[in-house]
Each structure stands twice: as C-alpha cells, then as structure tokens.
Amino acid sequence: MSAPTADISIQLARQEGWNRPPVIEPDGEGELLELAMGPHHPSTHGVFRMDVALDGERVVRLKPVFGYLHRNHEKIAESTSYLASMPYTDRLDYFCSLTNNWAYALAVEKLVGQEVPERAEYLRVILAEFTRIQNHASSIGFLLQEMGASGTPLMYAFREREKILDLFESLTGSRMMCNYMRFGGCRVDASPAWLDAARKVVAELPEFVDEFESFLRTNEILTARTQGMGILRPELAVNAGITGPMLRASGVNYDIRKVDRYGIYDRFKFRVPLGDHWDIYDRYMVRMLEMRESIGILEQALKDIPGGPVMDPKAKIRGFRPKPGEAYGRIEAPKGELGFYLISDGSPNPYRYRVRPPSLINLTVLEDMCLGHNVADVVLIFGSVDIVLGEVDR
Amino acid sequence: MLGEGILKGLAETARNFAGSFVSKERLTTVEYPEQRIPTAENARVFPFLVYDGTDWEAGLRCVACQICEKECPPKCIYIEKSKDKKPDYVGKMQIYPVRFDIDVSVCMSCQICVEVCPFEAIKMDTDFELSTTDRFGGLLHDRKQLARSNEYYHTIHPTEAAEVDGRLAEEKVKAEVKAKAAAEAAAAKAAAAAAAPPKPAEAAPPARPAETATAPKPAGGGE
Numbered sequence: 107m108s109a110p111t112a113d114i115s116i117q118l119a120r121q122e123g124w125n126r127p128p129v130i131e132p133d134g135e136g137e138l139l140e141l142a143m144g145p146h147h148p149s150t151h152g153v154f155r156m157d158v159a160l161d162g163e164r165v166v167r168l169k170p171v172f173g174y175l176h177r178n179h180e181k182i183a184e185s186t187s188y189l190a191s192m193p194y195t196d197r198l199d200y201f202c203s204l205t206n207n208w209a210y211a212l213a214v215e216k217l218v219g220q221e222v223p224e225r226a227e228y229l230r231v232i233l234a235e236f237t238r239i240q241n242h243a244s245s246i247g248f249l250l251q252e253m254g255a256s257g258t259p260l261m262y263a264f265r266e267r268e269k270i271l272d273l274f275e276s277l278t279g280s281r282m283m284c285n286y287m288r289f290g291g292c293r294v295d296a297s298p299a300w301l302d303a304a305r306k307v308v309a310e311l312p313e314f315v316d317e318f319e320s321f322l323r324t325n326e327i328l329t330a331r332t333q334g335m336g337i338l339r340p341e342l343a344v345n346a347g348i349t350g351p352m353l354r355a356s357g358v359n360y361d362i363r364k365v366d367r368y369g370i371y372d373r374f375k376f377r378v379p380l381g382d383h384w385d386i387y388d389r390y391m392v393r394m395l396e397m398r399e400s401i402g403i404l405e406q407a408l409k410d411i412p413g414g415p416v417m418d419p420k421a422k423i424r425g426f427r428p429k430p431g432e433a434y435g436r437i438e439a440p441k442g443e444l445g446f447y448l449i450s451d452g453s454p455n456p457y458r459y460r461v462r463p464p465s466l467i468n469l470t471v472l473e474d475m476c477l478g479h480n481v482a483d484v485v486l487i488f489g490s491v492d493i494v495l496g497e498v499d500r
Numbered sequence: 501m502l503g504e505g506i507l508k509g510l511a512e513t514a515r516n517f518a519g520s521f522v523s524k525e526r527l528t529t530v531e532y533p534e535q536r537i538p539t540a541e542n543a544r545v546f547p548f549l550v551y552d553g554t555d556w557e558a559g560l561r562c563v564a565c566q567i568c569e570k571e572c573p574p575k576c577i578y579i580e581k582s583k584d585k586k587p588d589y590v591g592k593m594q595i596y597p598v599r600f601d602i603d604v605s606v607c608m609s610c611q612i613c614v615e616v617c618p619f620e621a622i623k624m625d626t627d628f629e630l631s632t633t634d635r636f637g638g639l640l641h642d643r644k645q646l647a648r649s650n651e652y653y654h655t656i657h658p659t660e661a662a663e664v665d666g667r668l669a670e671e672k673v674k675a676e677v678k679a680k681a682a683a684e685a686a687a688a689k690a691a692a693a694a695a696a697p698p699k700p701a702e703a704a705p706p707a708r709p710a711e712t713a714t715a716p717k718p719a720g721g722g723e
Contacts, residue, residue: 187571189612192610193573193612262516265528275543276541277542279542279543279544280543283608283609283610293615317512321511322509323505324504325509326503326505326506327506
C-alpha cells in the first residue's frame with residue numbers, strides 16, 4: 107500500500123472545518139446557494155442530508171449530516187447478553203444481515219476461543235457470498251435508479267435478489283433479518299433439498315449477470331454520466347480508511363478475504379477486481395466483477411461442502427461469561443471492512459461493544475469526491491459509495 | 501453508433517415485457533390478496549404458546565421460568581408466575597404463567613425466545629397479517645390470544661413439530677422410568693428399612709441413571 111503523501115493536507119483541512127457553522131462566502135459574482143439534499147425516505151438508502159453549497163451548478167462545499175437513524179445499538183449491546191445482540195446486528199446494514207451476523211459471531215468466537223465446525227464454515231461462506239451478490243445487484247440497481255432509469259434496472263436486480271432471499275427464508279426463517287449465525291456454528295442445518303435449490307440459483311446467476319451487464323455496460327447515458335466522475339485517488343482512499351469495492355475501484359489491492367483469510371477463504375480460488383480510473387464507472391464495474399467472482403466461490407463451496415454438525419455441541423450460546431480480554435473480528439462485508447470490537451470484563455455483557463461500519467467510513471470522503479461536480483452528479487457519487495444509513499448511524 | 505447501447509437495453513426490456521405474456525418464468529409477481537405464495541416452512545413471524553390436548557389453559561407447556569423474558573432482546577415479553585402449581589406434560593408439578601403478554605409492536609421476530617426455551621413451550625407462527633385497528637390493547641397479546649394447539653404447530657412446521665414431539669415423548673418415557681425407579685427405590689428402601697436397617701447402599705443405585713437422563717437438555721439444541 108502506498109504511503110499517504112500530498113492528500114494529508116486536504117484531509118486535515120476538511121477535518122478542521124468539520125464543526126464550523128456553514129459560512130456563505132461570496133465567490134466572484136453572485137452568492138453561494140445553500141441546499142439541503144439527500145435521500146429523505148427510509149426505504150431508499152436511509153435518512154440522510156447533505157448540506158451543499160453551490161456556485162451556480164458547481165459544488166463548492168458539502169457537509170454530510172447524519173444521525174437520523176441512530177438507534178443506540180452499541181449501548182444497548184453493552185447492557186444485554188452476547189446472544190441478544192445478534193438480532194440487532196441484522197439491523198445494522200439491513201441488506202446484508204448474514205455478513206453482519208458473521209462478523210459479530212467471529213468477534214465473540216475470538217473472545218471465548220470457540221472453534222467452528224467445518225460444515226458451518228462452508229455454510230457461512232455460501233451465505234456470505236449470496237449476500238454479496240444480492241447487495242451488489244441491488245446497489246447497482248439503486249445507482250441506476252438515481253441516474254434516472256426509474257425502476258426498470260432496479261426491478262431486474264430485485265427479481266434476482268428475490269430468488270436469493272427465498273433461499274435465505276427457507277433456511278433461516280426470514281428474508282432479511284436472518285439472525286442465523288451463532289457463536290460456534292450456525293443455528294440450523296441446511297437440508298440437501300436446500301443445497302440443491304442453492305445450486306440451481308447459482309447455475310442461473312451468470313445468465314443474470316450477463317443480461318444485467320449487457321444492457322447497461324455500453325449504454326451511452328451511463329458511460330457519459332459515470333466515466334471520469336467522482337474520482338477518488340488511491341492515496342486519499344487509503345488515508346481515509348476506505349475499504350471494500352470503493353477502495354478496490356481506486357486501484358488498491360486490499361480484500362480482507364485475501365489479507366486476513368478468515369473462515370476458510372484460503373481454500374477458494376478467486377480474483378480481486380481492481381479499478382484503474384478510480385471513478386464511478388470503476389466502482390460499478392468492480393461490483394459487477396465481484397459478483398462473478400462470488401458465483402465462482404459459491405460453485406466451489408457448494409461442490410465440496412462436507413457433512414457433519416453445524417454447531418459445536420460444546421458451544422454455549424447463552425449464559426456464558428468470557429474471560430476479561432478483548433477481541434476484534436473483521437470480515438469483508440459487501441460494503442467494506444465490517445469489524446466488531448469487544449471488551450469483556452468477565453460479566454455476561456460486553457464491557458465495550460464497538461462496530462466499525464464500512465458505510466460510515468466510506469462516506470467520509472464524499473466531499474472530496476463531489477467538489478467541483480454538478481449537483482446532479484452528487485446524487486450519483488453518493489449512490490456509488492453504496493451505503494446503508496442503518497449502518498452509518500447504528 | 502451513438503444510441504446503440506440504449507437500444508440494446510430497451511430491446512432487453514421489451515423481450516422481458518413480451519416474454520411475461522408467454523412464459524411463466526418471466527412473470528415473477530402475484531396478485532397478493534387473492535393469490536398467495538405459500539410461506540416457507542421455516543418462516544417465522546410472531547411467537548405463540550403451544551398447548552397439548554384441547555383445553556388451552558390446562559395444556560400450556562409454559563412453566564413460567566422466565567428465561568425468554570430475560571433473553572428477549574427488545575424485552576417485549578411480560579410474565580407473571582402463579583402461586584399454585586399444576587402438572588406439566590410429564591406429570592411433574594410446575595408453576596404456570598398467570599400472565600404472559602407479548603407486545604406485537606415491540607417484537608422483532610428474532611426467534612431467540614424459541615431457542616432458549618427448555619420446555620418447547622414457545623414457537624414461531626407464520627401468520628403475518630397482524631394489523632389491527634386498535635393501537636394499544638390490540639397490539640398486546642395475552643396468553644389466551646397467544647395459545648395455539650400442538651396440532652396447529654404440526655400444520656405450520658411439520659418437520660420441526662415431529663422432532664419436538666419425539667423429544668418430548670422421550671423425556672416423558674424417561675420421566676416415567678424415573679418415577680418408576682423412584683417408586684421402586686422408595687419401596688426397596690421401605691423394605692430394607694423394614695428388613696435390616698444397615699443396608700441403604702443397595703437402594704440408591706437404581707435412582708441414579710434416571711436422574712441424569714432427565715437433566716434439562718442444553719438450550720442450544722432448541723431447534
């Protein structure tokens with residue numbers, strides 16, 4: 107990874123002005139226009155506001171304002187048992203509940219020194235990759251929706267997502283709030299019928315990705331509006347702690363599945379797609395390519411999933427008191443590095459429970475990407491970050 | 501050619517639109533209130549209390565141990581214990597809940613109560629049409645509204661219910677064995693006491709295996 111150089115100054119300047127009340131500075135002729143933008147409806151990305159200062163159509167200042175969806179997740183988790191936090195993690199990034207479950211389970215397993223059976227590891231990989239595919243599909247769908255393609259591309263994404271959610275429902279009981287993983291394995295076993303259904307869905311996925319790509323990749327409107335827009339330089343991306351497809355689209359080869367090799371990811375062969383123009387189009391294409399790699403991982407995992415238990419019979423899911431200590435479990439969630447940092451003081455509740463949300467940290471460079479662009483492009487740049495406000499505000 | 505990409509995309513959409521008239525594969529939605537897709541067997545929406553037999557009050561499996569109340573993440577369960585006791589499914593005298601309320605508006609369908617219940621007393625329903633016109637009372641379900649028969653449980657989750665029944669029958673057999681052993685032990689003890697006072701060691705062993713067999717199963721095996 108390259109060392110941060112010139113962009114430190116940019117970042118410090120931005121941080122200095124963070125708490126400063128918005129000042130309207132006259133710039134040349136005329137005044138700046140202050141505008142409150144953002145998705146305001148909970149069923150979009152979430153409830154969010156961008157205070158944008160405009161000089162004509164150009165953005166000269168942008169201040170993200172969040173906290174509208176704050177639910178006190180960390181403090182609630184510190185006052186309840188380890189198990190009771192598990193369903194709350196579903197609600198962080200409500201598109202990817204299974205990866206959230208995994209990250210939390212991983213942190214607790216590190217804290218108590220719990221091993222996970224082989225079959226459970228495979229199931230976790232399968233479910234995490236399905237989650238990645240449906241997250242990337244719908245995030246691309248939302249991006250195109252924000253570009254003005256109202257509805258149609260999103261419906262293609264959702265049609266495919268629905269098949270994956272049906273799989274989740276028949277295995278875990280719920281489409282989105284899965285609450286599936288436990289400390290030391292998974293809650294229920296997947297039946298052979300479920301695995302067959304999963305294989306069938308995986309077999310159909312490449313066709314969907316081809317279709318999705320073919321009718322958008324060469325679209326003139328899409329290329330005109332995304333190429334060269336919202337450039338995020340690799341130095342700044344590394345500097346600001348950006349992770350996930352955003353970082354890889356900026357050309358930095360950093361995938362926790364490769365770096366950390368948590369779970370059993372060292373057994374699968376997959377490539378990490380990287381961008382070389384660092385713009386919105388790269389972020390879009392990196393997600394497309396990651397979906398293809400995920401399909402490859404799913405094929406491998408569904409081929410050699412072993413038999414056996416899915417839950418360590420000695421594992422305790424409730425009423426345990428971890429020894430005093432701390433643990434950090436992190437995984438490559440579809441949006442970036444999702445980490446849970448736990449400190450135990452020997453009581454049944456964690457003493458400190460901290461979530462490292464990829465969405466919040468990826469959002470911090472929004473201003474740097476938007477400066478100098480038109481208002482209409484701010485919406486696209488924001489969409490290309492792929493955030494869920496449930497995770498930003500927690 | 502400029503616009504070729506757009507035309508390609510529109511052609512794809514046209515193909516899907518026309519295809520939905522001829523191919524069932526492309527028609528992915530149903531007209532909801534009239535047509536319904538059957539729910540998945542594992543689906544979970546809102547908990548209910550299982551009772552055996554026909555009388556819901558007498559047959560409730562719940563023994564008011566309050567584990568679910570303690571473990572419920574949003575704390576939507578409220579239980580009041582009884583002062584007296586009634587026999588449970590294995591015939592052991594247990595306390596029962598005089599009050600068992602769950603707030604629909606707070607419950608988040610996470611299934612933790614089902615997992616931690618050692619008595620197979622609370623399960624998840626698949627009925628998702630829970631809306632009501634009454635904002636306050638209508639959303640607080642008491643134990644009568646929550647009670648569902650074991651037969652109903654069999655109709656919504658057949659595989660799981662069969663497993664649960666098997667486990668309960670096993671427990672019942674073990675409890676009977678234990679009761680028999682205890683009775684025998686008592687009889688033997690009485691006989692021993694009647695015959696010769698200094699030989700209590702013989703009476704003790706039969707009771708021990710039964711005791712270990714009926715130890716409550718680990719909470720992790722709830723499913």
